[in-house]
Amino acid sequence: MKPSEAVHIAWEAIRKNKIRSLLTMLGIIIGVAAVIIMVAISAGTEATIQEQITSLGSNLVFVQGAFTRGGPGQPPQGGLVYDDAAAIQEGVDGVVSVVVEQFSTETVKAGDIALEDVEILGTTTGFPSVRDMELADGRYFNDQEIERNSKVAILGSSLAEALFGDEGPIGQYVTVSNTKLTVIGVFEEKGLVGNTDFDSRIYIPISVVFQKFTPSFFARIRGDSVRMIYVEVNPEANLDDIITQINLLLVKRHEVTLDTADFTVTTQQDIISTQESTTSAFRSLLAWVAGVSLIVGGIGIMNIMLVSVTERTREIGIRQAVGVTPADIRLQFLTEALMLSVVGGMIGMVVGVGGAYIFGSLSNMRTVVQPASTLLAFGSAAVVGVFFGYYPADQAAQLDPIEALRYE
């Protein structure tokens, strides 16, 4: 039998049972579409995270305070202080600049509008550079303004919108808690980075935060505590060496050991690899779940092919009487199973790619259709068809012609 003949016979058989064939293919359609959409979602998430992380710049070291609060009336234990930053700047080779940040959560008012629980981020002049923030309007504060505790503020884009709407906020006043600040700038929209919304915050000189929002009795003794120190390093410098120097310096300053350190030093690379391992685990989990639905689809094909062989026993007998060989019978039913899975796979590709685009445009999740995984899903469908079609096809090939002709 010519392969074209096998395809023709298989196609006729599928066409004669339209509904059944479609239902059989549905398992494969869902399986292939699921693989494509799942992979597109996780690839989209991964791409977004990658872009956000690389937008931070790769020559940054993050020093974060592992802050332990003291009991009532006790001083807080550990954590970073403002002077640590200066010490790092001076005591570590290869450091270009340091930026510190400390924040508080306050109520912000402008005119009639009052917003509660707004993050007030006190920082230094290098902040826009290390966090890759651009000004949309106005200017950033300078070192003199930090020294003089100037009551100035730069607004995140969505906060500016919420407080002032279409009016130009530059030169206007915002009241944070009881402190009146002059708006001197507005940042461009930045979006979410990780879990942090950069656009809903208010940025002010760190000295004002120390003075107005996080004054502490203990600050006189220990120095003002800060949440984070960004260390911008010379790209040529040895990063590991710098990390070691920072660790040694802070251990000495805080009078702790490396095991009891009240701070952590991480790099951009650490964050990237953590994210990568999380997303790749997520991606392979999704792919496995989708793969299982492909196998379920294959079992559906096997089930229907077994029914089909039984139903068509007489037809097989007739074909045997006119001289079909077992190999031709096997080829015919295998072709039918393969065709169900390949047609199902093609419909699944269309549904999957279309679904990924529609999902990407309707939700705020980004989807990136991966050509390789699309082809892999389709290829798997074809393999599933052959694998699960072989047993029924072989059953058909093994039929005894006399028994088959007698079958009612």
Added chain:
Amino acid sequence: MAERKIIETVDITKIYGMGDISVEALKGVSVDIRAGEFVAIMGPSGSGKSTLMHILGCLSQPTSGVYRLDEEDVSRLDKVQLAAVRNRKLGFIFQAYNLLARTSALQNVSLPLIYDHASPMSAADGDGRAREMLELVGLSDRVNHQPHELSGGQQQRVAIARALINDPVVVIADEPTGNLDTRSGIEIMNLLHKLHERGTTIVMVTHDPKIAAHTQRTIQLIDGLLDNIVHNQVSQVSNPTFEKADAK
């Protein structure tokens, strides 16, 4: 004139099952059928006539003995070789017509050709040949009809056309009139006689002595053994009295 032997069996037996529960369906049957003969195989139920037909039709193998079809020993062939023999040398006509449902007469007739590995025919040539066969059985106006659109007699004629398309050395007919009314039965018998006249060798299995009487010889089986061979009077198949005799 001694035509060459198309079918020659030598002492063939067929045993179903094993050990104590085995049944000996054929106990040593030797028959010769020569080219151009029209032969009936008769016998009551359980006489082994179906078993013999299956072996002659290469649908099963004898347990022992030799079966030569067209001077070739086919009694030890495997499944694949038997399929090829059926495809090239045999034509079947069944009681229940056994046409493929929802498939046109033309496609039913050309079915054996698609399984011919030895000398594959193009689809166009196959269709042409199938049309010739349908014309031969008087159905040139029913080429594209499907079985459910045809009467029983017409379906059987499609089956006959299918049996002839590979130019078989012998046509094996199993109760070809069994499912038909008297008139259609007569038409089918006339068609078989016409084919016989054209030189086709026909072996017909039947339990009906009246039908068997229309052949040249009747081979009778009882209990798996050849009982006797009757040489029928009505061997002149073109005898115009045949139709009258049957019409009664």
